[in-house]
Amino acid sequence: MRQDAGISGDAQRIEQMTWLFFLKVYDAQEDEWEFKSNGTFHSVIPEPLRWRNWATDTKDGKALTGDELLDFVNNNLFPTLQKLPLMPSAPRAHWIVKEVFADLNQYMKNGVLLRQVVNIVDEIDFTDVDDRHTFGDIYEGILKDLQSAGNAGEFYTPRALTDFIIETLNPRLGESVADFTSGTGGFLTSALNYLATQRKTPQDEELWQNSVHGQEWKPLPYLLSITNLLVHGVDEPDIIHCDSLGTPVSSFQNKDRVSVIAMNPPYGGSTEASVKMNFPTDMRSSETADLFMVLIMRRLKEHGRAGVIIPDGFLFGTDGAKLAIKTALLREYNLHTIIRLPGSIFAPYTSIATNIVFFNNETAEGAPEGFKTRETWFYRLDMPEGYKHFNKTNPMKLEHCQPIMDWWNNRKPLQDAEGNDKAKRFTVDELMALSCNFDQCKFPKSEEEILPPDELLKNYYSRRAELDREIDRTLSEIQKILGIDIQQIVAE
Numbered sequence: 339m340r341q342d343a344g345i346s347g348d349a350q351r352i353e354q355m356t357w358l359f360f361l362k363v364y365d366a367q368e369d370e371w372e373f374k375s376n377g378t379f380h381s382v383i384p385e386p387l388r389w390r391n392w393a394t395d396t397k398d399g400k401a402l403t404g405d406e407l408l409d410f411v412n413n414n415l416f417p418t419l420q421k422l423p424l425m426p427s428a429p430r431a432h433w434i435v436k437e438v439f440a441d442l443n444q445y446m447k448n449g450v451l452l453r454q455v456v457n458i459v460d461e462i463d464f465t466d467v468d469d470r471h472t473f474g475d476i477y478e479g480i481l482k483d484l485q486s487a488g489n490a491g492e493f494y495t496p497r498a499l500t501d502f503i504i505e506t507l508n509p510r511l512g513e514s515v516a517d518f519t520s521g522t523g524g525f526l527t528s529a530l531n532y533l534a535t536q537r538k539t540p541q542d543e544e545l546w547q548n549s550v551h552g553q554e555w556k557p558l559p560y561l562l563s564i565t566n567l568l569v570h571g572v573d574e575p576d577i578i579h580c581d582s583l584g585t586p587v588s589s590f591q592n593k594d595r596v597s598v599i600a601m602n603p604p605y606g607g608s609t610e611a612s613v614k615m616n617f618p619t620d621m622r623s624s625e626t627a628d629l630f631m632v633l634i635m636r637r638l639k640e641h642g643r644a645g646v647i648i649p650d651g652f653l654f655g656t657d658g659a660k661l662a663i664k665t666a667l668l669r670e671y672n673l674h675t676i677i678r679l680p681g682s683i684f685a686p687y688t689s690i691a692t693n694i695v696f697f698n699n700e701t702a703e704g705a706p707e708g709f710k711t712r713e714t715w716f717y718r719l720d721m722p723e724g725y726k727h728f729n730k731t732n733p734m735k736l737e738h739c740q741p742i743m744d745w746w747n748n749r750k751p752l753q754d755a756e757g758n759d760k761a762k763r764f765t766v767d768e769l770m771a772l773s774c775n776f777d778q779c780k781f782p783k784s785e786e787e788i789l790p791p792d793e794l795l796k797n798y799y800s801r802r803a804e805l806d807r808e809i810d811r812t813l814s815e816i817q818k819i820l821g822i823d824i825q826q827i828v829a830e
Contacts, residue, residue, distance in 0.1 A: 339455060344447035352480060353558050356565055357442050358459045359477070363568045364435065365389035366464035370573075382422060382432040387415055393456050403453040411444055411452070430574045437579050438564055441557035464569075477569055494521070495602045495647065496683065496728075500528040502739040503600050503645040503694060506746070511536045511545045513597035518582040518633060520552030523563035525600040526577075527570050551596065552577035583629055586616040587636040595639040602647040603630035605690070621666075623659035627652055631663055631695075635671060638699045647679075650691040654777035664774035668711045668766050673697040677742060678718040678779055682727040683734060691781075709766045715749055716779035717742060717761045758782050 339351050365388060372379045381388055392410065395401035402410050419439040424432060446452045463469040504525065509515050515529040529550050537546050550567070552575075554560040560579050567575035605627035613629070614622040621632050627648055634644055652660060653676070667673045677694040684692070702712040719742055721727070728734045745752070745761060752761035759779045769776070 339446070339451070342446045342448045342451045344445045349558070350443075350445050353443065353561070354445050355455075355459075355480070356558075356561050357439070357444075358456065360438060360561065360565045360568070361389045361393070362459050362462065363464050363565060367568060367573065369465060382424065382435055384418060387418055389460075393460050395453075395457055395460070401453070404449040406449065407453055407456075408447070408449040416442070416444055430576065434564060434575065438561050440579070442561065473569060477566065495524050496734045497524065497528070498734045498736045498739060499602075499647070499679075499683070499694075500524045500600070501532075501736050502742070503647075504528040504532050506696065507598050507600060507643045507645050509533060509549070509598045511542055511549065513549070514551060514639075515549055515598040515600065516551040516596040516637070517599070517601050518553045518637070519601060519603050519630065520554045520563050520577055521559045521602075523552065523566035523577070525602070526550040526552055526563070527566055529598075529600065530567070530570050530572065547573055548576070550576065553580055553582045555579070555581045581613075582633060583613050583616060583626070587618070587633060590636050592639075595637050595642070597639050597642045599634050599638055599642070599644040599646070601630065601634065601644075603627050605649045605651075618662075620662040621659050623663075625651070625659075628659055628663055631667075635663075635666065638671075640699050642699045644695075644697055644699075646695045647692050648695050650693065650777070652695075652776075653693060654775055656773050656775060661774055664776065665770075667695075667697060668714075668769060668774070669709050671697045671710055672700050672702040672705070673711045673714050674702065675715050675717065675746075676776060676778075678716065678781065680719060680721050680728065681781070682721075682729070706766060711766045713763050713765050714769060714776075715761065715763050716759075716776075717745060717752075718759075718779045718781060720754075720760070720781075754782070756782060 339345055339354065345351055345354060364383075368379070368381055368388070385391060392402060392415075416439065419435055420442075422436040424436060446455070462473055464473070504515075509529055509532065511533055515526070515533075517523075517525040520526055530546070533546055533549055537543055550572070552563060554563055554577060557579075560577065563577050564575050567577065603626065605625065614624075617623075617629055617632055621628070623629055631646065631648065631652070634646060638644055652664075655661075673695070675694075675696040677696070679692045679694065681691045684690070697711075701710040705712040719739070722738045725732060749763070750761070751759070751763065754760050762779055764772075764778065
């Protein structure tokens with residue numbers, strides 16, 4: 339594909355490969371639907387456009403290639419699939435084809451090279467268990483190559499983290515698992531793998547098929563996630579192409595809520611004023627991660643559980659919106675655990691430090707009146723022995739989360755060799771007295787990485803604003819104690 343003049347960069351190459359993968363996987367899926375329907379199945383794709391009828395080269399000299407293949411793909415295949423006429427009652431699996439192709443592009447300009455690529459993809463037998471499993475591993479590698487899906491803090495979440503968070507949330511068959519920024523589908527496939535071991539009956543298989551739900555706004559990640567779920571055996575992937583923040587949170591009803599939410603929301607991006615209007619006045623933030631936290635809270639069922647990767651700014655920020663959101667977390671949910679993650683988790687794409695926030699929609703036993711949280715544990719996950727940083731050649735592995743797993747069910751305060759807190763419990767009253775400053779059990783200064791200038795400035799202004807508010811609160815308390823009007827004194 340690098341020889342083709344129409345493709346520039348890995349993102350275009352991956353998009354090109356993925357629509358081919360999608361059609362090949364969908365064709366294999368149609369074989370299964372045809373078998374199950376006893377001959378009553380009819381493809382939503384017109385017969386000449388089905389993969390088996392144009393892509394497969396039977397070596398009889400009739401396979402499309404060169405300019406003829408380009409003309410077919412550009413002027414027939416793509417326009418037809420993008421405008422498929424569908425009945426409103428059509429199964430979700432049929433709608434997927436039109437949705438997937440709505441925003442796709444065909445970049446290749448050399449029809450001979452396109453034929454060669456098609457032939458390679460066609461060699462994969464998705465009806466063969468071994469081929470499908472091998473391709474699943476290859477596909478994961480492709481997704482890792484597409485680390486950055488955008489410029490607003492959207493990065494491929496290491497499989498070690500998605501697996502760890504899902505294992506910790508412990509979803510059960512019959513529960514709904516959701517990711518409202520599903521990206522390439524990492525959390526959803528981790529959930530599918532975790533739930534797969536619980537299948538024992540045909541009824542269990544049906545529950546498994548309908549267990550995960552996603553939403554994704556950007557076209558390429560949406561295509562990648564749909565294909566990812568198809569590769570993992572989901573007949574009708576329930577991933578919606580939409581802006582998750584585009585719906586007023588006050589409109590969500592019980593039917594819109596889910597049992598388990600596992601997410602890594604985009605962060606660092608700004609939000610349009612119209613989107614902020616979908617959120618309560620005191621929680622309208624310009625930071626997308628803040629708004630996603632509100633969305634997650636509103637869409638979590640009673641007794642539901644959430645594990646969310648969030649940037650450091652959310653922990654130490656105490657501006658109006660962040661303070662309101664964190665106060666609501668303590669009052670309306672059981673915020674039981676915050677895991678501090680090493681700064682190189684997403685290296686080399688960003689050095690922003692991140693954390694995992696775990697909370698449940700339930701009242702903790704012994705929680706004080708007016709709160710559902712009784713206490714919150716903070717745990718700092720240090721770099722494993724022998725590692726200075728995670729990187730492409732030394733990525734994070736599930737085994738690196740073992741210290742958290744060992745501590746999780748036997749919680750106790752911990753300190754490192756220098757006497758710094760590594761694990762510590764704070765009561766909800768203590769956190770409220772700290773003005774919801776969740777920046778606890780932080781990494782020692784000597785281990786902090788030098789951030790890019792824009793991130794340093796952002797952190798500086800956030801911390802300065804926090805200090806200003808702390809000074810204002812202190813002055814207000816002095817004013818009450820002394821019974822004087824400081825503002826009047828300043829004015830004079």
